[in-house]
Amino acid sequence: METNFDKLLEEELPKIKDLATKEGNLSLALEQLYGLEKQTRATESFSHTSIICKEIVKLCFECNEWSQLQECLILLSKKRNQSKTVIQHIVQEAMQLLDKTPDHETKMGLIDTLRSITEGKVYVEVERARITRVLCEIKEKEGELRTASKLLQELQVETFGQMEKREKVDFLLEQMRLCIALGDWTKCVVISRKITSKTLADESIMDLKIRYYELLSEYYSHKRAYLNNCRCYLEIFQTESVQKDKELWTKALANIVIYTVLTPYGVEQVDLSHRVFKEKKLKDLPIKELLEIFLTEVLMDWKTITTKFNELVSHPIFAKDEGKEGQTWKDFHSRVVEHNIRVIEKYYSLITLKRLAGLLELDVDTAERYLAELVSSKTVYAKIDRITGTVNFEKxxxxxxxxxxxGNKTKNLFGLVESTCQLIQKEYQKSSTRKREKN
Structure with missing residues (x-):
């Protein structure tokens, strides 16, 4: 039967095509094709059914009958005992025509038809996802951002078995991007957790890995979680493709330094600061000096810092947050003040609030507030005596x-005594040896 259909289609399809394109009788051509389709479907010759169904789609396109095309797609998909493979093939064939539609209205009509055919069918879930993404792009261009985001989030692409890993990750990143554009930060972080570090370790999707961490960094910037921002750019910096491009790793490394400085003082921040400072490529960047200053136990003058690193204001991290007027710049000033308080604690056991405020270049109330915050977080130890206006750093x-x-001091003392005794005994032995050699 297969051979008979091969011969039949070889003879009949060219005639039917000429009937539609040359003689202009599309309805008669479609009637004949439907007859052939019924025969092949009844005998379960699905490979031939697919050929005929795709020919129906092509003829409608060649005759510029878009409304007829939509009707044919719906009719073919609802035929009794229609094969899943046939439906998949006609959907794929019609998808190729989306960019060839004559106008916007026709394109939207074809998209709606394809979405209705693929709704609830697992075997065309990948095709439905791709069609929906095209629809989302259209809606976004029309300014319907919320509609686009809702449509895309309806797709649970992480469960699609037939979709390739790269395409899955790309869909999830697009969902994250739309959530960020709408300010829906909760959904953004939920979607981000669907992408694992194991998935991103694949070398074939390094560009998507960079895009993922850039989007995640936007979320952390909103939350002002600067330590996590720093980790995101560390992942970007360590990517092989970034390491090969000086412009990319320079940008990533500069962001790492700034976010390290912006991170509140703590064990992780200190560890990260020293790790970043040891990075060999950092020596080529002027911003290295900023991190070096924060690692020293020296008071930092705010005016000197802002003058010396004036270009920081125009850096994207500060610029997108309104420069000197933004919260990020204020956080940078707070890190400088907190650093100075830690330095003062090391050199002073007792200091007046007025003197402390003078060293910090702040008024007394603001200086007291910063000190109280550091004491509360157990970063420094201090007791404020408001009656005398003094601060006692001695614990x-x-x-x-x-x-x-x-006990520790006594142990160290005995250790030193023992070491000294050993050295003296060693000198006695050397002296005795030299005397015997002379004699």
Whole structure:
């Protein structure tokens, strides 16, 4: 039967095509094709059914009958015992015509038809996802951003077994981008968790990895989670493709330094600062000096810092947040003040609030507020005496702490005594050896 259909189609299809294109009788051509389609479908010759159905789609296109095309697609998909493969093939064939539609209205009509055919059918879920993405792009261009985001989020592409990994990740990133554009930060972070680090380790999707961490960084910027921002750009910096492009790694490394400086003081921030400072490529960047200043135990003058690193204001991290008027710049000033308080704590045991405010270049109330915040976070130890207007940085040890300290000092002392005795004994032995050699 297969051979008979091969011969039949070889003879009949050219005649039917001429009937539609040359004689202009599309309805008669379609009637004959429907007859052939019924025969092949009844005998379950689905490969030939697919050929005929695709020919129906092509003829409608060649005759510029777009409304007829939509009707044919719906009719073919609803035929009794129609093969899933046939439906998949006609949808794929029609998808190729989306960019060839004569006007916007026709294109939207074809998209709606294809979406209605593919709705609820697992075997065409990938095709439905691609059609929906085209629709989302149209809606976004028309300014219907919320509609576009809603349509795209309806697709659970992470569960699609037939979709390739690269395409899945690309769809998820597009969902993240639309959520960020709408300011829907909660959904953005939920979607981001669908992409694992194991997936991003694939070398074939390094460009998507960079895009992922850039989008995630926007979320962390909104939350002012600067440490996480820094980790995002570390991932970007360590990507092989970025390492090969000086412009890209320079940009990533500069962002790493700035976000490291913006991160509140803590164990992770200190560890990260030293790791970044050891990076060999950092020596080529002028911004290295900013990180170096923060790692030293020296008071930082705010006016000097802002003058020396004036170009920071125009950096995208600060510029997108209104420069000197934005919260990011204020956070940068806070990190400078907090650094100065930590330095003062190391060199002063007792200081007046007025003197402290003078060293910090702040008024007394603001200086007291910054100090109180650091004390609350246990970054520094201090007691403020408002009556006398003094700050005591000297921590009073508990009895057991005093004993521990005394024990450690005694242990160190005995260690030094023992080492000294050994060195003296060694010198005696050398002296005795030299005397015996002379004699």
């Amino acid at each position: 009073k040890l508990l009895p057991y702490e005093t004993m521990d300290e005394w």
